[in-house]
Amino acid sequence: MEDSESKNKKDKKSIWYTILHIQNLNEDDYLHLVKRLMYFVGAGFVASFLIFFVIAYIGGIGRVSNIILSSNVGLYILAFAAVLSGYLIRFIKWDYYLKVVGIEVPKKKSMAIYLSLYSMDLTPGKLGRVLAAYTINRVTKKRVTKIVPIVTMDIFTDFIGVGILAIFTALYFNKFVVEVLAIDILLLLPYLFILNSRFYRFIKRIVKNERFLKFFNIYGDEYFASQSILNTPKTYILSVLVSVPAAFLNALALYFSLLAIHLKVSIPVIETVFIATSSALFGMITGIPGNLGVTDGSLVALISALFSLNLNISSAVTIMFRFATLWFGVIIGGIFLVYTFRYWTNKDVIKEGLTESINNAKNHIEKKFDR
Numbered sequence: 001m002e003d004s005e006s007k008n009k010k011d012k013k014s015i016w017y018t019i020l021h022i023q024n025l026n027e028d029d030y031l032h033l034v035k036r037l038m039y040f041v042g043a044g045f046v047a048s049f050l051i052f053f054v055i056a057y058i059g060g061i062g063r064v065s066n067i068i069l070s071s072n073v074g075l076y077i078l079a080f081a082a083v084l085s086g087y088l089i090r091f092i093k094w095d096y097y098l099k100v101v102g103i104e105v106p107k108k109k110s111m112a113i114y115l116s117l118y119s120m121d122l123t124p125g126k127l128g129r130v131l132a133a134y135t136i137n138r139v140t141k142k143r144v145t146k147i148v149p150i151v152t153m154d155i156f157t158d159f160i161g162v163g164i165l166a167i168f169t170a171l172y173f174n175k176f177v178v179e180v181l182a183i184d185i186l187l188l189l190p191y192l193f194i195l196n197s198r199f200y201r202f203i204k205r206i207v208k209n210e211r212f213l214k215f216f217n218i219y220g221d222e223y224f225a226s227q228s229i230l231n232t233p234k235t236y237i238l239s240v241l242v243s244v245p246a247a248f249l250n251a252l253a254l255y256f257s258l259l260a261i262h263l264k265v266s267i268p269v270i271e272t273v274f275i276a277t278s279s280a281l282f283g284m285i286t287g288i289p290g291n292l293g294v295t296d297g298s299l300v301a302l303i304s305a306l307f308s309l310n311l312n313i314s315s316a317v318t319i320m321f322r323f324a325t326l327w328f329g330v331i332i333g334g335i336f337l338v339y340t341f342r343y344w345t346n347k348d349v350i351k352e353g354l355t356e357s358i359n360n361a362k363n364h365i366e367k368k369f370d371r
Helices: 002-012 015-020 027-059 061-069 073-101 107-120 124-140 144-173 177-195 197-206 210-230 233-260 269-284 294-307 311-343 346-370
Strands: none
Touching (some): 027 061, 027 294, 061 311, 073 144, 073 210, 073 233, 073 311, 107 124, 107 311, 144 177, 144 210, 233 294, 233 311, 269 294, 294 311
């Protein structure tokens, strides 16, 4: 009997249990899932620290530290402001996706849930962002499989914004054109299955794995029914119009980081956009969470080559830029992830239920008086 209970507890802690019970995630299951995903964030923090140390060592730890510590704080703050502005612009498409799918979330809650996404940027493929779908499910009672396509579209269109800027700037400088184009195409391929129901139906026909079919027979059709609502020209056009400026603002953080270290040379904005977006793509193709290592190394190399700067300067700027983008996002996301825990507590659910009951009673009374 005890062995059976122990096995059930173990099964409930497995990732497969979470997937198969995607519609029935309770507070304990959710918090346990968050805890498991935070291991990736912790591992990413350690890996990122080691990468920063190696970069600083290559550039000379003392000199790199002096450059960072003597930088213009006011100009460096603009890097964070640019990144945060990009997040707020991206919220426009997030809010639009919710409306298209027919999910109503109060703006304050929607913004908090959206910003919490960035806490999961160090999970493989940003898959940890699916936490947002569970939280929206908790708030709206809509099925998770109806919400997940919104998360998928948000990740995909973010990539599209970076990819478009990377290819246009590569063409402008006539550098890495073939490489950037090839990476863009390769990174598009996985999304063909996630966004296109034809590939899904094809996979269902050829795959015989029982557990795989069980999962997709339960949730696949509903997922793609919701996804098909988002697959319209209008949605993609709006997504591009939002994602490209947002990606530009993210790249602008590199420009402000360069300005902050008191460089005497001219820094063209378009070159910083090329460096930031190309480095991001080079990191994406590896599939490493947070593009750790590859993007950092690419930044050091490209900053040194294009601006003819010493390694100590390019190393310092790389560390500053990555902190203003990747780690700033993870920190902001973490704060809002903790904030959204209130949507999972029984106290909050009871409070919302009472508020809804009071409002319903109030509306009922008002209707009677109107008569």
